[in-house]
Amino acid sequence: MRSPPGGLFERIDGSIDDLVALTCDLVRFPTVNPPGEAYTPCAEYIANRLRRSGFDIRFERGTDTPGDTDRYPRTNVIARRAGRRPGPTVHFNSHIDVVEAGEDWTFDPFAATVSDGRIYGRGTCDMKGGLATSIIAAEAYIAANPGYDGAIEISGTVDEESGGFGGVAYLAHKGYFSKPRVDHVIIPEPLNKDRICLGHRGVWWAEIETKGEIAHGSMPFLGDCAVRHMGAVLERFERELFPKLAEKRTAMPVVPEGARSSTMNINAIHGGQTDDYSGLPSPNVPDSCRMVIDRRFLIEEDIGEVKGEVVAILEALKKDRPRFDYAIRDLMEVLPMLTERDQPVPATVAQAIRSVMGKEPEYVVSPGTYDQKHVTRIGHLHDCIAYGPGILDLAHRPDEFIVIADMVESAKVMALSIDALLHPGT
Numbered sequence: 001m002r003s004p005p006g007g008l009f010e011r012i013d014g015s016i017d018d019l020v021a022l023t024c025d026l027v028r029f030p031t032v033n034p035p036g037e038a039y040t041p042c043a044e045y046i047a048n049r050l051r052r053s054g055f056d057i058r059f060e061r062g063t064d065t066p067g068d069t070d071r072y073p074r075t076n077v078i079a080r081r082a083g084r085r086p087g088p089t090v091h092f093n094s095h096i097d098v099v100e101a102g103e104d105w106t107f108d109p110f111a112a113t114v115s116d117g118r119i120y121g122r123g124t125c126d127m128k129g130g131l132a133t134s135i136i137a138a139e140a141y142i143a144a145n146p147g148y149d150g151a152i153e154i155s156g157t158v159d160e161e162s163g164g165f166g167g168v169a170y171l172a173h174k175g176y177f178s179k180p181r182v183d184h185v186i187i188p189e190p191l192n193k194d195r196i197c198l199g200h201r202g203v204w205w206a207e208i209e210t211k212g213e214i215a216h217g218s219m220p221f222l223g224d225c226a227v228r229h230m231g232a233v234l235e236r237f238e239r240e241l242f243p244k245l246a247e248k249r250t251a252m253p254v255v256p257e258g259a260r261s262s263t264m265n266i267n268a269i270h271g272g273q274t275d276d277y278s279g280l281p282s283p284n285v286p287d288s289c290r291m292v293i294d295r296r297f298l299i300e301e302d303i304g305e306v307k308g309e310v311v312a313i314l315e316a317l318k319k320d321r322p323r324f325d326y327a328i329r330d331l332m333e334v335l336p337m338l339t340e341r342d343q344p345v346p347a348t349v350a351q352a353i354r355s356v357m358g359k360e361p362e363y364v365v366s367p368g369t370y371d372q373k374h375v376t377r378i379g380h381l382h383d384c385i386a387y388g389p390g391i392l393d394l395a396h397r398p399d400e401f402i403v404i405a406d407m408v409e410s411a412k413v414m415a416l417s418i419d420a421l422l423h424p425g426t
């Protein structure tokens, strides 16, 4: 790795107050998704900050994407700063949306409280701390080496927590995540400051419906109870499917360890009457019961087999169980994703981690998906990883925080990576 421009690390060390203030400002926009609150002011804040640092700003609203309304516009911001000569482009992409705060907070989730070297608040870890870190890294780099080649881009995008359709997917369809505009993408998701996240497991969401026949609840034998049929589905899953999934192990370095097997969550079951009545429900035999499954699969598994295992159980029940009938509907599928370690971004960030921290990076794979899927599948850009300073286990939890010293170290890794990626072979 070439030696960094003089004064780079000193500039980052001198920007700690700015880094903390920037993170706090970002956290104070309550960009809760759903519904997609405060996206526009948050995007404008990022734009104003980066405009002052010499970036050209574009806003792109994800029109006609889920949740986009005039009350809740899906406002994305893309900032680009070209160097003196043409060359590669490095892009840092962060989502600005956060999940709801939930209960059990000691701190006000949107006050951004600094305490004991940490910043507490919803989104500190996932991932406004990472966004702030990338901004400080880029600004310090530009100040230390104003004559750099190529271009640096930073985007703040919406809706990652709900699939990224109005955010990175929308921008990828418009060419923002493809060559020749962009060559290298780093997503500062909270995977820990010394870990390189190469990709994620696959996802299959589906809805299974068991069918029955409505009748008076006092004479259930005249009808056919869809909820009992669903109970039989659950029983088969417990007996046959879950043990089988637990046995499937992957060579992917998924963290946490428990996610190195195949998993399936029963996301919801709804059967019979809705619970919005007052008083008593009327006595009916339910004629429909629906279950949503969230199956996470491994790179060693084929999506056809993944679906086939579930369908085989349903088909077997059809043979074994009188009047059993079902329907199954796909809700979403994402194939597993894995960037090779020798691609420029993972190789460069690995070298930067060695330089800054004096240790080998850990390579990991995320149990769930994130916006990398859109960069790769829609943008056809494979040189993409997640790398950022937050602690993964804190994401979406009460009293979420980020460690300020981790952000500082991570900013140095990012700044070194910018330098190396913009000047390959030097």
Ligand SMILES: [Zn+2]
Residues within 6 Å of the ligand: 095, 126, 127, 160, 189, 190, 370
């Ligand atoms: Zn995130």
